[in-house]
Each structure stands twice: as structure tokens, then as C-alpha cells.
Amino acid sequence: MQAFLKGAATQSAKPQKDKPAAGTCGEKKPKSVPWVEKYRPKCVDEVAFQEEVVAVLKKSLEGADLPNLLFYGPPGTGKTSTILAAARELYGPELYRQRVLELNASDERGIQVIREKVKTFAQLTVAGKRADGKPCPPFKIIILDEADSMTNAAQAALRRTMEKESRTTRFCLICNYVSRIIEPLTSRCSKFRFKPLDDKIQEERLLEICEKENLKYSKEAIGALVKVSEGDLRKAITFLQSAARLNGEKEITENIVIEIAGVVPSKMINSLLQTCYNSTFDKLEIAIKTMIDEGYAAMQIISQLHDAIIEEKLNDCQKSAITEKIAEVDKCLADGADEYLQMMGLCSVIMQQATRNN
DSSP: HHHHHHHHHHHHOOOOOOOOOOTTTSOOOOOOOOOOTTTTTTGGOOOSOHHHHHHHHHHHHHHHHOOOEEESSSSSSSSHHHHHHHHHHHHHHHHHHEEEEEETTTTSHHHHIIIIHHHHHHSSSOOOOOOOOOOOOOOEEEEETTGGGGGGHHHHHHHHHHHTTTTEEEEEEEEEOGGOOOHHHHHHHHEEEOOOOOOOHHHHHHHHHHHHTTTOOOOOHHHHHHHTTTTOOHHHHHHHHHHHHHHHHHHBBEEEEHHHHOOOOOHHHHHHHHHHHHHHHHHHHHHHHHHHTOOHHHHHHHHHHHHHHSSSSSSHHHHHHHHHHHHHHHHHHHHHOHHHHHHHHHHHHHHHHHHOOO
């Protein structure tokens, strides 16, 4: 008995872990979420610029019916956000997890996964009602993001499942290139093209985020964000968040945006073109080496050179010869060719065409 009491006493004497006091450290801090996720549309009405898709989905939501869908278009235009917002409106927060299966390009989506995982989920019958009493559709949704990276065999296996399970399942295929989706799948879906976002729409969204996050910014910075993102709102929001974190409480300027985006300053592009027009081959070598040594990507340089060449005072024959070379260089760089040599090849063609003008 004494031994038992002694053991109990020593146990109580052990230092206990400090429990956080109520109202101090115990309170959970709000999770820091990337702004791309934080400001993702929560409902179909919040989707920007894609009027046709929104109109069709709203009608479908009213009737609680949906066709198989195929969304295609450039990245960052709201394809995934739109179908996720529609699914949340259809099922509510409670049934959403049970009724929606989302597979991305990062998941394995070969023929075996289509035959097993997708087919099994599609065959499940749906039951249950929404907690808020709203009507719940009698089907599930399978979202296949980056569907253009699926093998042809996997796409072929999918078409039979789409047909057989049409009573209980709807499919939404999302891709950048509709030409990579096999014809039997595209004919089974309602196709919607997502357009690159208009500059004004992007500006509105960025200004809205700036207000909510209490950011200081210049008009030129917002204009630069819109320009460097090229219609990709996701990219614009990511650059804005990076600029805000880098800059602290200071004003976000155009130079900061250009620095973060890795864009070559327009002065450098113009200087390179002037070197091609007026200088010797030796000076051209030095100019290209300087740009590459400063860390600018050759792909970015040729992209901006292309835009600059189109606006230059050259005749159509000269422009076509230069842009044809740009296309060749782009392909070579994508295949892993040396950046310096490819840039030298391109600039020598620009120099050659410019001398013909004189």
C-alpha cells in the first residue's frame, strides 16, 4: 500500500506539459493560404469573363441536370475553378466530398486507373439529401484535369464508362489542347472554350485583391502585372503575392513586378535590336553574352524579341524570315540546345535582314 502511494506521489510530482491558456496561444491562427486559392471563385456567378459557360451552368444548376463537359483553353482562365464552384453549388459542403472525384495530371491516370478507380466510383449509386433541404441531383461528378496528358488507351477506356454510367455519373474533362482529346470523347461532351481574360477584367480582380489585402500599389504596377501574365489570372495573382511579400509595406512598383516575373526590360530588348541593326558582330556577341550571364532565359528573350520585331519598321519579307528563324530557335531551345548559340543564330539573321533594308 505504501509503495502504491509513493508511486502515485512521484507521478503527480512529474512536470506536466503547459496547457495553453484560454484566449492566448491556444487560439488557432488563420491558415496562410496562397492568394490563388484564397480568392478562387466560391460560386458560378463569381467566375470572370466566361459568360457562355456561366450561363449554361446556371441553367443546369436550376434544373439540377448537367451534360458531360469538356473545358479547354489557356491556363489560368478559370476552367477548374468553374467546375469546382458548380459542384459546390450542386451538392453543398456536406455531400461535396462524397459526390466529386477529382483526378489531376499528378495522379496516375493510365488505363488501369480508368478501369478500376474511375469505373468503381462511377458505378456507385447516390443517396442522401442536402442538409439545407435543397434538391440534390441524382448523379456524381468525375473531374479529369489536364485530360490532354492522358494516354489514348486510357481515353478509349473512358468512353465506354461514360456511356454505361450516364445515369449516375457526369464527367468533366479539362485540358489546354482540345486536339489531344480523341474524337469519341469530344463527341460525348458539351465543349466550352475558355478565352484568355480581358485586361480590364484582370485589372478589376487585382485591384479588388489589393484593397482586401491593404496593399500600396501604383497604376503602372497593375498594368505591368496584366501585361506579363498574358491573360493568365492565376499567374498575375501569384506575381502580386510575391511582390507583396518581397516589398513589405512599401509601394509595389512596375520595376518590382518586372523583376519578379523574370521579364527582360524593354530597354535591353531595344538595345539588342539596335546592336543588330547598327553594330558589328563582335559587339553583338558581347550584348548576347551579357544578357545570358545576367540570368535572363533565352525563351523569354525570343518571346519579347518576336513582339518587338512585329512592331519594327521592316518589310513583310524581312519580318517573315526573322519570325521563321524565331520558330526554329524556339524548337531547338525546347529540345535542350545551347542558349548562347541559338541566340547568336537568331541575331545574325536579324542583322542580315536589317542590312538588306539599307
